[in-house]
Amino acid sequence: MFDYLIIGAGVTGITLSKFLRKAGIDSVLVLEKEDRPGGLCRTEMINGHTLDIGGGHFFHTKHQEIFDYIFSFLPENEFNYFERVSKIRIGDVTIDYPIESNIWQMPIDDQIEYLISVVRNGEALGMGEPHNYEEWIRWKLGNKICDEYMIPYNEKLWGVSPSEMDVDWLYKIPRVNVDEVLRYCLERKQDVTKFPAHIHFYYPKKGGFESIIHAIARDEMVNIRLNEAVTKMFHTGISWIINDTYEARNVINTTPWNDLYEALGKPQEIEKDISKIRYNRIVVSLYEHAYEHDWHWRYVPDNAVVHHREFYIGNFAKDSRADGIYLETGTKRFDENTAEFEGKRPIANYETDAAYPIPVVGHTNAIHNILDYYEPMHLYGCGRWGQHEYQNADVSMYEALKFVKRLTGGEING
Numbered sequence: 001m002f003d004y005l006i007i008g009a010g011v012t013g014i015t016l017s018k019f020l021r022k023a024g025i026d027s028v029l030v031l032e033k034e035d036r037p038g039g040l041c042r043t044e045m046i047n048g049h050t051l052d053i054g055g056g057h058f059f060h061t062k063h064q065e066i067f068d069y070i071f072s073f074l075p076e077n078e079f080n081y082f083e084r085v086s087k088i089r090i091g092d093v094t095i096d097y098p099i100e101s102n103i104w105q106m107p108i109d110d111q112i113e114y115l116i117s118v119v120r121n122g123e124a125l126g127m128g129e130p131h132n133y134e135e136w137i138r139w140k141l142g143n144k145i146c147d148e149y150m151i152p153y154n155e156k157l158w159g160v161s162p163s164e165m166d167v168d169w170l171y172k173i174p175r176v177n178v179d180e181v182l183r184y185c186l187e188r189k190q191d192v193t194k195f196p197a198h199i200h201f202y203y204p205k206k207g208g209f210e211s212i213i214h215a216i217a218r219d220e221m222v223n224i225r226l227n228e229a230v231t232k233m234f235h236t237g238i239s240w241i242i243n244d245t246y247e248a249r250n251v252i253n254t255t256p257w258n259d260l261y262e263a264l265g266k267p268q269e270i271e272k273d274i275s276k277i278r279y280n281r282i283v284v285s286l287y288e289h290a291y292e293h294d295w296h297w298r299y300v301p302d303n304a305v306v307h308h309r310e311f312y313i314g315n316f317a318k319d320s321r322a323d324g325i326y327l328e329t330g331t332k333r334f335d336e337n338t339a340e341f342e343g344k345r346p347i348a349n350y351e352t353d354a355a356y357p358i359p360v361v362g363h364t365n366a367i368h369n370i371l372d373y374y375e376p377m378h379l380y381g382c383g384r385w386g387q388h389e390y391q392n393a394d395v396s397m398y399e400a401l402k403f404v405k406r407l408t409g410g411e412i413n414g
Ligand SMILES: Cc1cc2nc3c(=O)[nH]c(=O)nc-3n(C[C@H](O)[C@H](O)[C@H](O)COP(=O)(O)OP(=O)(O)OC[C@H]3O[C@@H](n4cnc5c(N)ncnc54)[C@H](O)[C@@H]3O)c2cc1C
Pocket: 007, 008, 009, 010, 011, 012, 013, 031, 032, 033, 034, 037, 038, 039, 040, 041, 054, 055, 056, 057, 058, 059, 060, 228, 229, 230, 231, 254, 255, 256, 259, 282, 328, 352, 354, 355, 356, 382, 383, 384, 385, 386, 391, 392, 393, 394, 395, 396
């Protein structure tokens, strides 16, 4: 019997295994359905291109413990460090991210329309906060930014209509301060200290984002059983029997709960909650096309364009050919037969199992109910899927660390 069985060997599962063992809990098994660990953080080398097949992955964190953790396995000098160059294509022009700080880079007539709209946003006019996603972002950012960027981009990314989406994740959307937007336009520059995301990032010098996985998983492979999908779980009252083969006192799930529902025997008590746990899928397509700028990636909200993001691989993966570009496209919009970029056909396409947890109305309550239902049975959830929230890899690792710290009263040796 294992003390802990972990479902999934992405960054969360690997990090859990590592910290559990560091905390002196040696009886740990990780089951992974694929033939290698890494989940969304895997990379393929194709025709000289370094392709992160789960989509664009870059490393930064606000948690010093996560820097220490990563750099203890893959030293800092194994990474290149970049100042982020991310762009937005609006109509025919390409401006810097974020849109609200760079309106001054648009044609004058557009600037006037955007500025009038920002000045008249509901929040600036003192109107009450709406409780519907679309109205909320209009209230926050003004109609023009919403209609030209936020709504089309989010629809392309999530693949659901704004009316299905909750507002409880919107704290992530930057506050538009009207004074600042006007100031940036008049001064024709943005204040990068107000940047709404990490302005720098690390990217491995060799092997793509997956080299982080190789480094952290190296000592864990003895505990990871590959090609073993969890398809059946049963609680005896004392322990879990998994796939009729493994017995464990505690189980930590790092995979989407809606996918695991069948393996759990479809308990009626959480059926409604499971229906609110949804994710989207994306396709990552690789193209060869020369470029001569320094962009790392570009957002494309235009609905007439199928993909929503473009990555210029040679500008951040320095072991990659200079002419590699990959696109992220929502699976619902993707058609392998017609996919193209600048007249070229993709040389490879990868579809993710599960890309982003979708913040549909009621998702937060649903995941709390599911976790509360299983906690007395010692089945827990951790990470992007286990907690069903928008976490980057650094946050998923941090959540894994927090999970083990809670268990051990904060003590992790070594
Ligand atoms: C497009 C995109 C861009 C991103 N960009 C960044 C970024 O720039 N920086 C960043 O830090 N993070 C980024 N992220 C987020 C990052 O990928 C995740 O936070 C992180 O990979 C989550 O790791 P995880 O282990 O929780 O989940 P996953 O990586 O999804 O791992 C889950 C694992 O469980 C396995 N599994 C599933 N079902 C079963 C089963 N039944 N039995 C056994 N195994 C199973 C899967 O094969 C997988 O290996 C991005 C994500 C996406 C989709």
